[in-house]
Amino acid sequence: xxxxxxxxxxxxxxxxxxxxxxxxxxxxxxxxxxxxxxxxxxxxxxxxxxxxxxxxxxxxxxxxxxxxxxxxxxxxxxxxxxxxxxxxxxxxxxxxxxxxxxxxxxxxxxxxxxxxxxxxxxxxxxxxxxxxxxxxxxxxxxxxxxxxxxxxxxxxxxxxxxxxxxxxxxxxxxxxxxxxxxxxxxxxxxxxxxxxxxxxxxxxxxxxxxxxxxxxxxxxxxxxxxxxxxxxxxxxxxxxxxxxxxxxxxxxxxxxxxxxxxxxxxxxxxxxxxxxxxxxxxxxxxxxxxxxxxxxxxxxxxxxxxxxxxxxxxxxxxxxxxxxxxxxxxxxxxxxxxxxxxxxxxxxxxxxxxxxxxxxxxxxxxxxxxxxxxxxxxxxxxxxxxxxxxxxxxxxxxxxxxxxxxxxxxxxxxxxxxxxxxxxxxxxxxxxxxxxxxxxxxxxxxxxxxxxxxxxxxxxxxxxxxxxxxxxxxxxxxxxxxxxxxxxxxxxxxxxxxxxxxxxxxxxxxxxxxxxxxxxxxxxxxxxxxxxxxxxxxxxxxxxxxxxxxxxxxxxxxxxxxxxxxxxxxxxxxxxxxxxxxxxxxxxxxxxxxxxxxxxxxxxxxxxxxxxxxxxxxxxxxxxxxxxxxxxxxxxxxxxxxxxxxxxxxxxxxxxxxxxxxxxxxxxxxxx
Amino acid sequence: xxxxxxxxxxxxxxxxxxxxxxxxxxxxxxxxxxxxxxxxxxxxxxxxxxxxxxxxxxxxxxxxxxxxxxxxxxxxxxxxxxxxxxxxxxxxxxxxxxxxxxxxxxxxxxxxxxxxxxxxxxxxxxxxxxxxxxxxxxxxxxxxxxxxxxxxxxxxxxxxxxxxxxxxxx
Numbered sequence: 001x002x003x004x005x006x007x008x009x010x011x012x013x014x015x016x017x018x019x020x021x022x023x024x025x026x027x028x029x030x031x032x033x034x035x036x037x038x039x040x041x042x043x044x045x046x047x048x049x050x051x052x053x054x055x056x057x058x059x060x061x062x063x064x065x066x067x068x069x070x071x072x073x074x075x076x077x078x079x080x081x082x083x084x085x086x087x088x089x090x091x092x093x094x095x096x097x098x099x100x101x102x103x104x105x106x107x108x109x110x111x112x113x114x115x116x117x118x119x120x121x122x123x124x125x126x127x128x129x130x131x132x133x134x135x136x137x138x139x140x141x142x143x144x145x146x147x148x149x150x151x152x153x154x155x156x157x158x159x160x161x162x163x164x165x166x167x168x169x170x171x172x173x174x175x176x177x178x179x180x181x182x183x184x185x186x187x188x189x190x191x192x193x194x195x196x197x198x199x200x201x202x203x204x205x206x207x208x209x210x211x212x213x214x215x216x217x218x219x220x221x222x223x224x225x226x227x228x229x230x231x232x233x234x235x236x237x238x239x240x241x242x243x244x245x246x247x248x249x250x251x252x253x254x255x256x257x258x259x260x261x262x263x264x265x266x267x268x269x270x271x272x273x274x275x276x277x278x279x280x281x282x283x284x285x286x287x288x289x290x291x292x293x294x295x296x297x298x299x300x301x302x303x304x305x306x307x308x309x310x311x312x313x314x315x316x317x318x319x320x321x322x323x324x325x326x327x328x329x330x331x332x333x334x335x336x337x338x339x340x341x342x343x344x345x346x347x348x349x350x351x352x353x354x355x356x357x358x359x360x361x362x363x364x365x366x367x368x369x370x371x372x373x374x375x376x377x378x379x380x381x382x383x384x385x386x387x388x389x390x391x392x393x394x395x396x397x398x399x400x401x402x403x404x405x406x407x408x409x410x411x412x413x414x415x416x417x418x419x420x421x422x423x424x425x426x427x428x429x430x431x432x433x434x435x436x437x438x439x440x441x442x443x444x445x446x447x448x449x450x451x452x453x454x455x456x457x458x459x460x461x462x463x464x465x466x467x468x469x470x471x472x473x474x475x476x477x478x479x480x481x482x483x484x485x486x487x488x489x490x491x492x493x494x495x496x497x498x499x500x501x502x503x504x505x506x507x508x509x510x511x512x513x514x515x516x517x518x519x520x521x522x523x524x525x526x527x528x529x530x531x532x533x534x535x536x537x538x539x540x541x542x543x544x545x546x547x548x549x550x551x552x553x554x555x556x557x558x559x560x561x562x563x564x565x566x567x568x569x570x571x572x573x574x575x576x577x578x579x580x581x582x583x584x585x586x587x588x589x590x591x592x593x594x595x596x597x598x599x600x601x602x603x604x605x606x607x608x609x610x611x612x613x614x615x616x617x618x619x620x621x622x623x624x625x626x627x628x629x630x631x632x633x634x635x636x637x638x639x640x641x642x643x644x645x646x647x648x649x650x651x652x653x654x655x656x657x658x659x660x661x662x663x664x665x666x667x668x669x670x671x672x
Numbered sequence: 673x674x675x676x677x678x679x680x681x682x683x684x685x686x687x688x689x690x691x692x693x694x695x696x697x698x699x700x701x702x703x704x705x706x707x708x709x710x711x712x713x714x715x716x717x718x719x720x721x722x723x724x725x726x727x728x729x730x731x732x733x734x735x736x737x738x739x740x741x742x743x744x745x746x747x748x749x750x751x752x753x754x755x756x757x758x759x760x761x762x763x764x765x766x767x768x769x770x771x772x773x774x775x776x777x778x779x780x781x782x783x784x785x786x787x788x789x790x791x792x793x794x795x796x797x798x799x800x801x802x803x804x805x806x807x808x809x810x811x812x813x814x815x816x817x818x819x820x821x822x823x824x825x826x827x828x829x830x831x832x833x834x835x836x837x838x839x840x841x842x
Contacts, residue, residue: 116725120718134726136746142719146712146757150816152830169799169808186708192814192832195799207773210750325772348711350704351718369704383704388696401677416680427680427689461673 005580006573007660008643009039012516016473019606020572020640028473029569029608029644030519033655034559035511036496041518041568041656042590043649046561047526047543052098054544054555057438058535061086061096062126065537068092068117071546071553074484076438077117078354078396082362082378085123085181086132087143089355089364092117096132098555101140115140119351121364123378125180125212141212143362144348144379145176145185149206153191156321156328159200164330166196168224172203172329173231175343177215177241183379187219187342190227200330202320208244217241219342222333232339238331247325249318256284256314261305264292268314271297279326281319285310290322345374349381354396358404361423363415365406367392370415372422387426389413395438400447407441407451409434412462429462437487439533444499445512450490454479456501468510469501472517478503485546491534493541493558500541500558502531507543507558519568526561528554563592563649568656569603570643578669582635584662587627587645591619592652598627599646602661604638611644624657635663637670709820716757723751745769752777759784759821783828783837784819790840793833813838 006022012035014025026033032044055067056075062084069075069092077090086101088094093116094101100114101124115124115134122140124132134140151174159165171193176185194201205216218240221229234240255269266282273294281290282302289304303322320326349355352366362373364381368389374380391408399405404415406426413428433453435441440452449459455476456469469475481503482488489502493509498518500509507521523531529547536542541558587600597618601611614629635641643659679685727747735741752768755761761781768774794812801808813829816837820826826839 115722118718118722120715122722135743140722142715146715147708149828150814152816169801189815189817192830193799193810195801195808197800207770207776210746210753347706347708348715350706350711351714369700383706384697384701386697386701386704387693388700399676403676403680414676414680425686425689426693427685429679459676461676462679463673 002583002662002664005575005582005661005663005665006570006641006643007658008570009658010041010568010570010656011035011039012471012511012514013519014471014517014571016471017571020574022573023571025571026519026568027571027642029567031522031567032564033519033566033568034496034498034509034521035514035516035518038514039657043566043647043654044521044564045559045649045651046563047523047556047558048560050098050542050555050557052555053093053095053100054098054533054553055095056092056533056544056546056553058533058537058542058544060535060537064097064130065535067095067098067535069533071551073116075117076353076394078356079117080356081126082123082357083181084126085378086126087121087123087355087378088117089119089121089352090117091119097130099131101132101134119353121349121352121355121379123181139212141178141180142348142379143181144183144346144381145178145209145211145213146348147186148174148176148188148209150174150189151191151206152204153194154202154204154321154323154326155194155196156200156202159198159330160328163200163328164332165198166200166223166330167198169193169195169226170201170220170223171226171229172201173219173342174203174205175217175219175346176209176213177217178212179214180212181378183377184217184343184346186346187217187231187344190231193226200328202323202326202328204323205247205325205327207325208247213244215241215243216247217343218327218329220329220331220336222336223331231342232336233342234329234331235335235339238335239327239329242327247318247327251316253282253314253316255311256282257311258287258302258306258309260309261307264301264303264305265295265299266291266302266314267299269298273297273300277316279320279322281317281322281324282314283317284314285312290319291316343380345382345385346377346380347382348379349373354393356396356398356404358402358415358417358424361417363404363424365389365393365396368408370424370426372424375423385422387415387422387424389426390428390431394435395441397441397443397449399449405441405449407435409436414462433464436482437484439487439489442490442492442534443536444490444492445494445497450492450499450501452479452482452488452490452501456490472508474506474508474520475501485532485550486530487532489531489534489543491541491543491558492536494536494539495541496559498541498559500534500543502534502543504530507531519566521564526564527556528552561651563651563654565646565648566655568643568645569608570645570659572606572640572642573661574640575638575663576665577639578666579637579639580641580663580665582633582638582641582661582663584632585614585629585643585659586662587643587659588624588657589627589645589647590624590653590655590657591622591647591649592654593648593650594618594620594622595650596648600627600629600659601644601646602633602635603642603644604635604640606640637666707818707820707825709818709825712757713759713820713822716754719754719757720751723747723754727751749773756780759819759826779837780817780819780828783839784826787826787839788841790838791831791834791836793831793836797832
């Protein structure tokens with residue numbers, strides 16, 4: 001009497017279970033079958049190639065993404081956005097939103113002479129159009145500034161209006177300031193000492209740097225203390241911070257001339273002289289002096305004479321009493337009350353491998369020594385503000401609740417913002433266990449951490465949960481296969497809610513809502529080379545493949561494309577242990593095209609290599625339908641059987657819903 | 673299972689971590705102190721490498737617009753600064769497109785090349801003093817900058833009498 005022998009729905013992929021035990025799962029031999037609901041599977045949709053320059057490491061930054069590395073160079077390091085500054089450290093070609101950073105003025109062709117990261121922390125300023133070109137206005141600039149030379153100071157006999165006459169000894173320090181970052185340098189060494197007698201001070205500044213400096217800060221001691229005193233920031237209302245452009249002011253005046261000595265009157269024909277020119281240097285025709293008084297727009301007196309007279313177009317440069325790059329300052333001791341001390345913590349950072357920001361604080365990891373920046377400052381890493389890890393980091397991952405996860409080859413720890421000095425705290429949680437390559441760790445569904453620790457694991461608090469991947473036996477062989485150019489790459493597809501694990505041209509993913517693994521996805525033919533990087537951006541998963549000859553990187557969107565060949569091999573049924581004669585097979589499935597044939601095969605007695613073909617043909621229509629073999633099977637004495645179902649999708653909805661077998665059970669045991 | 677946040681903020685765990693960090697800081701902290709000139713040297717080496725890459729763009733590029741000229745000058749000035757940070761002032765002076773910077777680099781290069789030589793001026797000078805009718809005697813050499821060339825720390829000092837710049841051992 002015909003009876004039900006087996007009925008399968010396909011709820012998940014399991015490859016670590018012994019054969020013959022049955023169950024509603026699909027087994028090894030399956031391929032490209034994605035679980036999308038409760039017993040609902042579909043064909044993997046494919047991989048869609050993306051435009052833009054791919055990278056070896058990705059970082060979400062400023063609603064877009066940054067990348068490091070190219071086909072030739074593997075990458076390690078950090079790229080992050082802080083205050084509209086793309087900040088990078090590590091190695092590899094730097095890209096933002098799939099475009100390399102290059103000087104568009106000097107080289108308009110994209111990709112030529114691009115910027116590569118190094119072990120010094122650099123930043124590039126963002127343009128209003130959202131791009132990061134390199135050049136004089138944008139950088140790349142090294143974070144922080146080097147300490148400037150000491151200034152030179154001169155007494156100014158008759159303090160100008162608004163200046164305080166000073167009585168006593170003084171000295172001055174200066175420091176660099178960037179309006180781009182607000183960052184200062186360390187204050188300079190002190191200037192020479194002046195003893196003033198009802199005089200003000202002319203500070204002569206050293207040269208500005210080409211590292212984004214826009215301003216100068218000035219520090220002074222209380223009057224009478226000179227170099228022995230504590231230096232305070234001169235209040236801004238007393239010109240404690242001045243723009244570099246003030247010091248580099250320069251213009252020309254046409255038709256300048258001076259008669260031979262003893263005249264000290266200079267005439268210009270363009271009438272451009274003003275009272276503001278007093279003190280400025282004027283040079284023309286070999287004559288060089290400074291303006292002591294302006295008589296009219298066309299005439300001034302100068303502090304010198306010309307033996308023979310001179311004429312020409314004059315260059316007028318900013319100066320005070322003829323002192324180039326000079327500035328007149330003065331102060332009272334009362335004005336220094338509650339002023340900050342001059343910058344003494346703005347040490348430029350050491351070379352490092354990783355950096356980032358937490359709340360208001362930057363950090364930089366230099367071989368396991370984590371330099372913690374001063375709050376709200378981009379380039380101040382005082383050496384006494386460091387925390388220590390036991391080994392060099394392999395990768396960092398932003399954690400939940402403002403924490404930062406640090407992965408080494410043999411350790412795992414957490415950096416936590418606590419405020420104060422140092423503002424960060426490090427706690428190590430594991431020893432002797434870690435990740436091998438930076439691509440080995442990623443965020444999964446709901447922000448949980450996925451990491452490869454010899455097999456796939458998920459962090460439960462701080463404990464790696466190995467049950468996570470226990471149903472997939474294929475992972476057992478993966479660790480020995482990964483290399484820097486073929487790393488194990490976890491990633492997350494937020495659209496389908498899949499946590500995807502890639503090695504070479506294979507991806508195995510978990511459908512998170514049902515905690516169900518999908519069949520391995522065969523990427524051969526869909527991608528050019530091995531998967532080397534993953535990026536989840538705007539909830540979509542992008543995978544980057546590196547060609548086997550190492551010359552090309554290509555970025556693909558996961559699970560979007562023209563479809564795949566989906567194979568589903570059911571678990572094994574062993575009807576009553578005596579075997580059976582299988583006489584009927586019913587299947588239900590969905591197809592999205594009338595081009596590719598559907599194939600139904602039956603495996604009997606574990607002969608996976610020679611399945612019995614029951615049905616092969618193009619579906620009569622698209623959509624859900626039954627597939628019944630044209631000829632009923634007659635497979636006798638089958639101790640075990642399983643179904644193998646194959647279809648090829650075109651990128652739409654195609655899959656198998658269930659399959660059932662019917663037949664007659666053997667009454668007695670027969671020899672195997 | 674406690675959350676990561678609960679574990680990280682656990683007072684006992686924190687106290688242990690802080691004690692361990694304090695010990696490490698005591699052990700390794702002093703070795704982290706780097707002279708600002710050494711930090712500048714490290715920056716200089718990296719700047720040179722980075723800018724040389726960028727300057728490749730100009731190999732066959734005519735400087736036919738003011739903007740191109742501005743960019744060219746920026747990269748060259750940046751390279752010159754990188755060399756100067758390494759104490760390579762003569763090379764920096766040759767490359768810099770800024771007259772002021774080139775002048776400064778040249779002065780420093782000259783001082784370094786005459787390392788150890790100083791002017792004949794008195795080493796002290798007397799400033800008027802409110803406390804002492806004879807005035808206050810102060811050094812006539814002001815240290816203006818420290819330079820590290822990868823091996824040696826060198827002080828650049830200026831004479832207040834003759835305004836000369838001299839290089840001596842730090």
